[in-house]
Amino acid sequence: MYGDPTSLGIDVVVDSEGEAVAPSIFYIFYRLSVGENVENYVKGLATPVEKIPCIKGASIHGAVELTRGCGRGCAFYSPTMQLERDIPIEKILKDAEVNLANGQDHLLLVTEDIFLYGTKTPWEPNPSTLIKLVDSLTELKRRGLKYIQITHLNLAAALYRKDVLEYISFKLYEFSLLKLRGRYVLTTEVGIETGSPKLLRSIYVEKFCLINQMNSLK
Numbered sequence: 001m002y003g004d005p006t007s008l009g010i011d012v013v014v015d016s017e018g019e020a021v022a023p024s025i026f027y028i029f030y031r032l033s034v035g036e037n038v039e040n041y042v043k044g045l046a047t048p049v050e051k052i053p054c055i056k057g058a059s060i061h062g063a064v065e066l067t068r069g070c071g072r073g074c075a076f077y078s079p080t081m082q083l084e085r086d087i088p089i090e091k092i093l094k095d096a097e098v099n100l101a102n103g104q105d106h107l108l109l110v111t112e113d114i115f116l117y118g119t120k121t122p123w124e125p126n127p128s129t130l131i132k133l134v135d136s137l138t139e140l141k142r143r144g145l146k147y148i149q150i151t152h153l154n155l156a157a158a159l160y161r162k163d164v165l166e167y168i169s170f171k172l173y174e175f176s177l178l179k180l181r182g183r184y185v186l187t188t189e190v191g192i193e194t195g196s197p198k199l200l201r202s203i204y205v206e207k208f209c210l211i212n213q214m215n216s217l218k
Helices: 018-033 089-101 127-143 155-160 162-175 197-203 205-216
Strands: 013-015 041-043 063-065 106-110 147-150 178-180 183-185
Touching: 013 018, 018 041, 063 089, 089 127, 106 127, 127 162, 147 162, 155 162
Parallel strands: 013 041, 063 106, 106 147
Antiparallel strands: 178 183
């Protein structure tokens, strides 16, 4: 936490996941409403996967969580400082079906990097799990699913496992939402990437440590 939020007219900053801190938020609001002083920064813990509830109705843009957190430790982005957790495929499909049953015809797959899903060693893509996930979601076409959009992926992981990227692209092509020059295109967001050892050491701590470990094995 940098600086004093009250200097910006902010009473309190809550840096947490909703399930972990929701009761505290209501109590904080109550204390503020009666004029009590509260601490200006509240940090919550990561929510265990089994305590992340399924959605009850259609979400905005058909959003369905695949993962939470990242674990790469990029100092400028709070989700990467959080423990990475995979949502079980069964829960992902249940959330997707809730969206479809409530009028959505598209899904937004929410993740800091789709290549994180199913990783067993740090950031090593797991092709079989990713393929199972994509195959399971595309089968929902028979339930009325028309569009699928992935929120984020990591460029280095995509380059490293081009075969997996090509498979995902092939499977999702018919679910593309956008067109460019008459052709369907798949789009996603990518993070800030660098190959600079200096920057890796200063703001990408976990990436730098992993690179050092890999180099020591050569």
